[in-house]
Amino acid sequence: MRVEKLRTAGGPTISWRAIECWGAGISIFLQAGAFLPLILADADGALSESAKSILRLPCFPVYVFTIIILIRNFPQFLLALKRNLIVPMILVMPFLSTLWSIDATTSLRRAIALLFCMLLSYVLAIRFTPRQLLFLLFVTFGGCIFLSVVMSVVSPSLASMPDGAMRGVFIHKNVLGWYACLMILVATAVLMDGTLGLRRTAFVLLAAGIICLSSSGSMTAIIATSAAFCLIGFYSLLQRSSSIGRVVIVLFFVQLAIGILISLHEFLVPALEALGKDATLTGRVPLWELVDREITARWMLGYGYQAFWTIDNPEATHMWFMLGWAAPHAHNGYRDILLSFGVMGMVPFVLMLLHAIHQGAVLQCHDPQYGWLWLNVLTIMILVMNLTESFFLVQNDAIFILFTATIIMFSLYAPVVSVSRSRPLQAPSPGLTSGLQIS
Template structure:
């Protein structure tokens, strides 16, 4: 017999669903790195070793919540594992990389943190529909954006970087920009969806997100937001088109994207130089040149999961001396995958992405009841952000958790939609024939 509430015979009861919703929301908030890192950091946003140790403590309640929910929903968890074997395979790689890592203890410790983050992604995927997850993010990220605006008015010194850029409740202006971009996407999705009945609140959250985005000055976030609105138009048009029309739209979009990427590669730096802007992309271009050399030295297996960017690595120290600043990562998620796992890790990751994007598009076009638009946009938006930032395979990071949750969700629901569209078979009931219990 399964107990669906907690409490005593004479006292109040709390349903497990309430625990799941509050636990998921608080977990996302903690993994976003709001408030606590800001309070513990110095004026310039740096964290001491003792502060970093203290920041690990809030992760343990998140890990405990994740384990409890997965144990209670173990059959659904197994279903999620079976329906996308690439995600568990990629999750094993960080642990395997300890065998060739240049810093095995660091790799193992960070691999454990990544494991729990991906397990939290499974919790979000199996216990929430896309629209329910949209509501959780709307509340959580909306709160962060609104509070960032409030704190910037009440305590400008606390909410600002030394250069005057706004960082809000986060430790750095770029982090504020990333979550402001996600807030804008989520608020826009709530406005488009209309079923949540939060249009007035959504306008407030959207305004707060725009203020945070503009005040942070994060070009990565601004570009990602622009891409997100283009993708909203693309997916909306895709849903309204016929089968042949969808093929034409997809081909046109792919060609346009490739053309833009080639143009940026060829003409971005000369254009920035002509405009008198920083042609190095804030030091990223010389960093990428040095990183590419290191990747070529260990192109097959890499240096081990997150082992390269450590003080114990002489190659990283030599690179920092050349650059004149201690780069914490490659500022490119794809390059950091190669640094960690080499081509061995990049191949399954690249194979997973087209499959996830295709499944998400199919769900958006044929399964309209759950609201798949924002998850499709989120997935590609994060892919774009990783062109100039490193978010892939980052432990205790809400953005990577959401990215992985989206991919798992696509895998979970896509087979059900395929069966329901097959004429010879009777459409299975949602969540029962598929092995899911989404309430």
């Protein structure tokens, strides 16, 4: 494949592939919210309106990069749209919700930002293979986590919350915990893969991720990390089993997951009270009770995309008064979808998830050498994280961008693997066939 290059005034040439790699890495770094929010925040970690305005500025270069890359790869972009129509359907929902939103201006502004973020997901999906994306995150998140450890040694006061918990280069300990969780998964995947030749670096970054995870004290991240290692075992076992064995394994793990969720719902709060721990999950339990009442009030269409959690909404301000703190979201991604779009939005979202989980499992079972294991684990891990946090359909958020990119990547490659399975005499190409090529 011919590699196009740009010639600078001084003579050196820069390939478009280098621009794609550096641009994607920088874009993920900026959307992760490292360094800059910490610098602009006050001593308590809060951001003023002027600081929030400044934080919007780095998003514009990301948007420009995204548009340029999609224009240059427009046929692949169209193919990605055609192979998963549910994703663009969900992308349209925030704009449609402005018709019934209680704050149409806010919904429209945030819908535009979400559009560009999901377009970046398409860039990652069509221009990077699973192993290339793994290396990109290994470098990007690895730098953030390693520098978090360094900052905790060089400047403990800046790298710590007022309560002493570690936050590293991020604005909050929970954010550090989320990305430490992702780093542990990525480093583990690099160690298991073995083809990147970065085992020593992976061991170092894995240790750094464990330090950051434990020092942050984020229970969401700790639970998600535990789930990730269970999922690694599940998908590895699934790939090695026969057809009938896979059915048995899936049924067993589905029943196990349902049993765990029911047990948590019934016994978690009494268990926490017996242990003398915070039975409200840092205020989440009373928050969810109030949120559920608001969801039932407008269960069909919701309040409009991210229109509920605004100062101008009397229901939200009344909820904040009853709680004694201003919740920025429902601390549950599924509830936030219902608040924004109601059941009409939740149905296609669930269908998209089920379709993606099935496609990811098929790719892992029939094309494991391509590196699908970690993407399957990432998908379920983010679903687990959304039980107590809110990442779904959030604009300018690296975690949701990666989540959407994974779903798009599954839908791009799954038909290729299906064709190769139906034609055993034809070896599948290393990239995507049917018009999609990744250099």
